[in-house]
Amino acid sequence: MPKTLKVAHLDDEDAIGIRPRNGSSLTRRRTPNMTASTTRRTTAQKARKTLNSRIAAVGAIAVAGTMLLTGCGDQTNSKEGSPKETAGGSSSTAAASENKLHAMLPQAIKDKGVVKVGSDIAYPPVEFKDDSGKTVGIDPDIGAALGKELGVEFEFENGTFDTLITGLRSKRYDIAMSAMTDTKDRQNGVDSDTGKKVGEGVDFVDYFTAGVSIYTKKGDDKGIKAWSDLCGKKIVVQRGTVSEDLAKAENKKCGDKGKITIEPYDNDLEAQTRLRAGGGDAGSADFPVAAYAAETSGGGKDFQIVGEQVEAAPYGIAVAKDNAQLRDAIKAALDTIIKNGEYKKILDKWGVAAGAVTEAKVNGGS
Incomplete structure (x- = not known):
C-alpha cells in the first residue's frame, strides 16, 4: 500500500470509477486438487492352450480398451470446458497447472499451507473490514484467487502501513500486500526522505496500477x-x-x-x-x-x-529479496488468473477495471 495512490491503470491514466459496494464480499473457496491417479493392474497367468482361454483373454483386452476410450472421452470433455469445470472456470488442464504452481512454492510454505500477508486493513476498497468484521476488498479477493491457484491460503494480518516492510524483513509476514506502490527506493531499501539506505529492500510482483x-x-x-x-x-x-x-x-x-x-x-x-x-x-x-x-x-x-x-504507478506484492522462489510462484499464479479471467472478475466487482495490468511484472516501478 504504498498507498501511493496511483490509479491510472493500465498505462492510460483514465479515471477509475468506483461503484457502490453491494455489501457482499467475494467468498472464494479453495477447491481440492483435482489430481487424477491411474491404477494399473497386471496379472501374470500361464497361457492355456485352449480356445476358450484365448477368447477370455481377448474379451478382457476388449473391455480394457473400452475403459481406456471412455477415460479419454472424459478428459476431452473436461478440456472443452464441460463437466469438470469449477465455478472459477478451472478445468482438468487448469488443475494440472495448479499442481505445477504449488510445486513452485518454497517447502516451508507448502508445509504450513499458508502465506502470511501483512496488510494495513483500513484502506477501502483495497482492503478493509466489513460490517461483520471480515477482511474484504480488492487485495483479499486477489489473494484468495492466487491462493486457489497455488493450493494454499493467503492469510491477511493487520499492521500499520509504514511497518509492513519491517515485518517482512523480520519474517513476521511472508509477503506484504496493501496497495503498496512499487518504487525503486523500496526495491533498494532507501529512505525516500533522506536518500540513505536503511535495509536490503524488497522485490515486487506488480498487480495493479493507480x-x-x-x-x-x-x-x-x-x-x-x-x-x-x-x-x-x-x-x-x-x-x-x-x-x-x-x-x-x-x-x-x-x-x-x-x-x-x-x-x-x-x-x-x-x-x-x-x-x-x-x-x-x-x-x-x-x-x-x-x-x-x-x-x-x-x-x-x-x-x-x-x-x-x-x-x-504500479501496486506491488512485496516479497523479501532472499525469497525469489515465493516471488516467482506468486508471479506465475498472477499470470494464471489474468489469463483465466478471474482477475478481471475481481476488478469488475470493485469497479476498478481501469487499473488492470495485462501481465505480472517483477520490480516494474520507477
Whole structure:
C-alpha cells in the first residue's frame, strides 16, 4: 500500500470509477486438487492352450480398451470446458497447472499451507473490514484467487502501513500486500526522505496500477485544484504513503506562498475523520481510495475529488529479496488468473477495471 495512490491503470491514466459496494464480499473457496491417479493392474497367468482361454483373454483386452476410450472421452470433455469445470472456470488442464504452481512454492510454505500477508486493513476498497468484521476488498479477493491457484491460503494480518516492510524483513509476514506502490527506493531499501539506505529492500510482483488524488470536503474545495494550490494550507494523509511524499516534494516549490502543513496519520480512515471534522483543508490518497470515500462517506455527502490524479504507478506484492522462489510462484499464479479471467472478475466487482495490468511484472516501478 504504498498507498501511493496511483490509479491510472493500465498505462492510460483514465479515471477509475468506483461503484457502490453491494455489501457482499467475494467468498472464494479453495477447491481440492483435482489430481487424477491411474491404477494399473497386471496379472501374470500361464497361457492355456485352449480356445476358450484365448477368447477370455481377448474379451478382457476388449473391455480394457473400452475403459481406456471412455477415460479419454472424459478428459476431452473436461478440456472443452464441460463437466469438470469449477465455478472459477478451472478445468482438468487448469488443475494440472495448479499442481505445477504449488510445486513452485518454497517447502516451508507448502508445509504450513499458508502465506502470511501483512496488510494495513483500513484502506477501502483495497482492503478493509466489513460490517461483520471480515477482511474484504480488492487485495483479499486477489489473494484468495492466487491462493486457489497455488493450493494454499493467503492469510491477511493487520499492521500499520509504514511497518509492513519491517515485518517482512523480520519474517513476521511472508509477503506484504496493501496497495503498496512499487518504487525503486523500496526495491533498494532507501529512505525516500533522506536518500540513505536503511535495509536490503524488497522485490515486487506488480498487480495493479493507480494514481494519487486530492479530495476536500464536499462543496468547500478552498480553491484547491492542483498540488500547487496546497501551499499555505493543511493536508491530511496516511503516514509513509506517496501522498505524503508528494506533499513534501511540493513544499520545496511553495516559496512565498507558504509551506504546506502536512498532518500524517497511521491510516487513511483517521485522516478522513480529521478532514471531515474540519481539521484540514484537503486530504490525499490513492485514487481508488479517494473515489470510494467520495462516493460512500456520509452517503456521498462528505467529500469530493478535486483536480486530476497524478503519479500513476504500479501496486506491488512485496516479497523479501532472499525469497525469489515465493516471488516467482506468486508471479506465475498472477499470470494464471489474468489469463483465466478471474482477475478481471475481481476488478469488475470493485469497479476498478481501469487499473488492470495485462501481465505480472517483477520490480516494474520507477
